Amino acid sequence: MTRSPATPLPPPKARRRLRETAALTQTQLADRVGVTPGTVRAWESGRTTPRGRKREAYAKLLKTLAEEAAVQAPEPEPKPKLEPESRPQPQPEAKPQPEPQPQPEPEPEVEPEGKSQPQPESQPQPQPVAAPEPVALTPAQAFDALYAFSAPALVRQTFLLTGRREQARESVERAFQAAWEHWPEVARDRDPVGWVRATAYEYALSPWQRLRPRHRHPEPPPADPGDRTLLNALLRLPPRHRRTLVLYDGVGLDLPETAAETEASTPATANRLLRAREAVAGRLPALADPQVLHRRLAELASNERLRAAEPPTVRRGGERRARLRTRAAIAFTVALVATTALTVRTAPTHYEPPVSPGQAVRGVPQRVAPGALSxxxxxxxxxxxxxxxxxxERLSPRLE
Incomplete structure (x- = not known):
């Protein structure tokens, strides 16, 4: 199930670069669009996508910032003009040569019988090889190629965040299902793997995972004692510090990319990275060197046998989930409309005062109805x- 976006938007990294070029903070840009700074951070990291009127306003503002950046950019230096080429000098006309006289053809020599003159063999000429034309992939084929390329690595990276194999596999599958649902946007993104990675990390580190029954039963730890100690040290870190450490020292992103994906500023990301390294080095002093830490994280993720599902299975699961959500929304809307119609049909149109309970009357009741005047x-x-x-006169008091 695919949807085409209403208004094209630049990739998340280009959005952040346009804002920083215009010297605008996330709060200032959020005020101009009419949203919160957290929403702007989510848009620039690619975790969410603007929709409706907010999308139109955001796209218009980014277009204005891009035009202003193009105007402020220095004009390229003009290329030096080349001197005009010297015209070719006319060549003198060639004098006509006399026609050659025909020479008598020599008589062919007759060879004796039994001997044959070898004929020269003709060598085949090499034919020019045409370059193969690029084959356009269908959306399903492009999605399958992206999944086959990045899904195994993403499952291993997510395992470093959660320490649970099934949760890591499920998080990556949910992220790819969301990517298939927003495939036109993901396909045009400069870093589709980063889009899927951010979605998978958000799902894996969600606090709602603790309420699932499967979370109460721990999975068997790694067999190697060193891997088990490193995994325990990672799981003791706060989720934000753990995610920053995995992105920078595990995946290999630079500091600005890590800050954009974690929706934090660059100084805050650097502070989280230093604190995470200090915590890991405090439990494992041998991992104080970042190069050694990077190698150990790669070994820990590679030692676990984590397999991802097949791409068609993930696509069908996402389409099935989207159909269920659509049917549930339709059923809820129909029930709400039916309840509203029933309420309007059966509701009273005027106020009916309640009938007071009867009371026993003793003696002569008071006169409540109009009768003869005294x-x-x-x-x-x-x-x-x-x-x-x-x-x-009616308003002024008088003495009688």
């Missing part, structure tokens, strides 16, 4: 009729 009431009514009904 002499005092008749006198009062006549007095009110004789007086003026409006004017200041």
């Amino acid at each position: 002499d005092e009431e008749l006198e009062l009514r006549q007095k009110l009729r004789d007086q003026m009904q409006d004017g200041p």
Whole structure:
């Protein structure tokens, strides 16, 4: 199931570069678009995608920033003009040569019988080889190629974050299912593997994973004591520090890319990296060297036999999940409309006061209905009729 985006947007890294070129902070850009700074961080890291009116405003603002950056860029130096080539000098006309006289053809020599003159063999001429035309891949083929290329490595990296094999495999599958759902955007991204990696890490480190029944049962640790000690040291780190350490020392990203993927500033990312290295070196002093730490992380991830599912299985699972969500949304909408219609149909149109409970009456009840007026009431009514009904005289008090 694929959807085409309404408005094209530059890749997440280009969005951040345009903002930094314009000397805007995430808070300033969020105020101009009308969102929160956290939303801008998610857009620049590629974790989420703007939609609706926010997408139109964000795309328009990025286009304006790109035009301003193009205007402020220094103009290229003009290339030096080449001197005009000297025209070729006319060659003198060649004098006509006399036509050669025909020479008599020599008579062919007759060879004796039994001997044959060898004929020269004709050598085949090499034919020019045409370059093969590029074959356009279908969306499913491109997705399968991306999955086969990056899924095994992503599963091993996610295992370093969670320490659970099934959770790492499920996180990567969910990330690729989300990528297949937003495939037009992921296919045009400069780093589709980074898009999937950020989604997989977010799902793997979600706090809701602790509420699942499977999380209560621990998985068997690695067989090697050194790998088990390193994995325990990683799992004791805070999730943000652990993710920063895996991205920088495990995957090999630089500091700005790690900061963009973790949705943090570059100084904060550097501080997290230093604290994570100090914590690991405090438990394992042999890993104080970053090169040794990088090699040990790669060995720990490679020693585990982690297999990813087949690409068609992941695509079908994502499409099945999308169909279930669509059907659930349709069913909920139909139920809500039916409930609203039933409420409107059965709701009263006017207020009906409740009937008070009956009471036992003893003696003569008081007069509650209009009847014959007494002499005092008749006198009062006549007095009110004789007086003026409006004017200041009615408002001013009088002594009788």
